[in-house]
Amino acid sequence: MAQYTQWFSTRKDTGTAWFLSGLALVAIVVPILNLLVPASSSFHVSAFGLTLIGKYLCYSLLALSVDLIWGYCGILSLGQAAFFALGGYAMGMYLMREIGPRGVYGNPILPDFMVFLNWKTLPWFWHGFNHFSFALFMAMFAPAFLALAFGWFAFRSRVTGVYLSIITQALTYALMLAFFRNDMGFGGNNGFTDFKDILGFDLHSDKVHVVLLVITAIMVALSYLLCRMVVSSRAGRVIRAVRDAESRTRFLGYRVESYKLWVFVLSAVLAGIAGALYVPQIGIINPSEFSPINSIEVVIWVAVGGRGTLYGAAAGAILVNYAKTYFTSTIPEAWYYALGALFVLVTLFLPRGITGLLSGGGFKKQVETERLRVQEKSPEGSQE
């Protein structure tokens, strides 16, 4: 009997082991292929390749955050890109301040777009962003604060299901419109770009990108382990209980709203970190990162990979984005159709995504197998 959970947890560990080894491999091999293998070799990873892999890793962290809130807690957040973008903007503000007098207009304090708008002084909310540590703090605090405020109202009023999904979409859309405005002080539709360096290290150098990639891989691994700790704790089981039978959980004496809020804030922080890692590698952040379609895409990555398993979500993000890179460079017009078709197919035939496929069918299949097992053990099929 004990072997059932053991089997279950070993299987989970296998996925974790694969995922973490994969990350370690990327963090070791890719730097070698970039720095040591000559550019003439076909094994050489170009600067573009580095950026691409870095992007995939950031997306896998974003997917983890969606899996936590959706796969485990059952809250379909379609506004996760908002937290990602806020983290990105916080990092972008630091990188803008870091440019200093090297901008086109040479103003040591004001970023170029402010000079262009004829602003004379730095807005109050830009203060402090010349410090890297403050920017890092804000990359986590701003998403956390938004999630806390939004979640507090939404969960307390017991907004659930599709209604919650819709208002999270509205949230990210509203933020997109706000960030598009020049007078918001975030660079309008151009956002931030033309970064020069990070902590004094040149952002145009491959070495710096390699270091950023390794840091990203480490952050993904740490976040993964944090998520794993949360979902395998008793709190993690309460979260799944909320997903499967919310009012039952409430009548057991759990304050469901508070659990949802904790998970939502944690997932927002993870998304913020992903955004903060994304911006220095990609070199640009603009309001299109808030666009509703981005949040929906993340949900598709998680669904394809397998929601409710952390490695599935993370791997799904990498797979789908690799496919996107491939498709958009060969037949760009087909990509969104392919993505849509993928989502429909996965929803219909693979409710547990690719990981479900690998571990032998969907939930129903699993239930069936278990039922047969039980009947074999006790022919009467029920307990005496």
Add this chain to the structure above:
Amino acid sequence: MSVQGNKTLYLDKLTVSFDGFKALNDLTLQIDPGELRCIIGPNGAGKTTMMDVITGKTRPDSGTVRFGEKLNLLSMSEPEIAQAGICRKFQKPTVFERLTVFENLELALAGDKSFLHTLFTRRTVAQETRIFEVLEIIGLARIHQMMAGVLAHGQKQWLEIGMLLMQEPELLLVDEPVAGMTPQEVERTAELLSSLAGAHSVVVVEHDMEFVRSIARRVTVLHEGHVIAEGDMDQVQNNPRVIEVYLGA
């Protein structure tokens, strides 16, 4: 407002209306410590609404609900009421299908249920012992590692009753425990509920008259949100008002 005697549950003049329809109408009811009470009544008599009010899901328009000497349930939230010792079994068996039987009971353990506590807590030996005690009581010890989703209907009902027991409640509210059960399962459930009375107060809402007859010491009949009769099964069955309501005469 004084509470007479030491009642476990004391409902006084409860009225609940939904869009003008009175689901509960001036309902007064008392439950003694350790009592096993059956509540019967035709569809729409207000049985489930009464449970909703006691557990904090629905707020009444007027009336009082007291638990024990001191607690005013109307000012408490659902989790607070559950923590205070009132547990509820739903009409439809509601267990966590994608957790194991063991984990279902574990989540029902009495104790601190805040996020930060459950995040860092580890199961103690005492807690495991308690879980296995309850597994024995509900007869699911042999299959405790199975996903609750694969259990038979009756087993789910028992698991849910087990989850109530884990919370060490003073009062168990059980909504239609034998709906959809086989005769053997009904019999076992009757034994189970009878054995729980004494240590806990148990309130059972049920349609199945055979079942009620087999366990009830005291029966309350609800009709249109109001108590129309109370007594032992024979008294109640011979009450002309009850016959009228049930037979529509």
